Amino acid sequence: MERVVWDEGRFSVGDAIMDSQHSSIIYMINDLVSATEDSAEQEVRFALSSLNQYAVSHLLTEEELLKDRGYPELESHKVLHREYSEKISQFMSEQIIDKGTVLTFLVNWWSQHILVEDMAYKEFIRNK
Ligand SMILES: [Fe+2]
Numbered sequence: 001m002e003r004v005v006w007d008e009g010r011f012s013v014g015d016a017i018m019d020s021q022h023s024s025i026i027y028m029i030n031d032l033v034s035a036t037e038d039s040a041e042q043e044v045r046f047a048l049s050s051l052n053q054y055a056v057s058h059l060l061t062e063e064e065l066l067k068d069r070g071y072p073e074l075e076s077h078k079v080l081h082r083e084y085s086e087k088i089s090q091f092m093s094e095q096i097i098d099k100g101t102v103l104t105f106l107v108n109w110w111s112q113h114i115l116v117e118d119m120a121y122k123e124f125i126r127n128k
């Protein structure tokens with residue numbers, strides 16, 4: 001499975017707290033990629049729920065920040081966050097978690113979200 005290599009220049013959204021939370025999320029996903037080759041269902045479930053707890057707290061912190069700065073696209077951004085949480089709940093509710101599918105989703109969602117959707121607020125918050 002492809003890993004996401006954290007690169008400040010490429011991933012920075014112009015806010016130190018957001019950057020540090022994003023990099024932690026990427027590291028956690030990479031850990032999960034290396035841990036799941038032959039780990040048991042329980043371990044995967046535990047790692048996924050720890051990642052999810054951290055991720056949800058990041059999404060809320062980000063929404064607060066964007067609200068404080070008066071980001072005009074906040075509502076549509078929140079929809080993307082909500083869709084993410086729904087997808088994760090759906091994965092977690094499966095009897096057996098399909099690790100490959102979950103990891104592919106996590107790697108793709110987070111790289112796309114940070115590089116495209118979060119990146120869209122960079123210029124806006126920089127000028128605030
Ligand atoms: Fe976001």
Ligand SMILES: [Fe+2]
Pocket residue numbers: 018022058059062114118
């Ligand atoms: Fe984010």
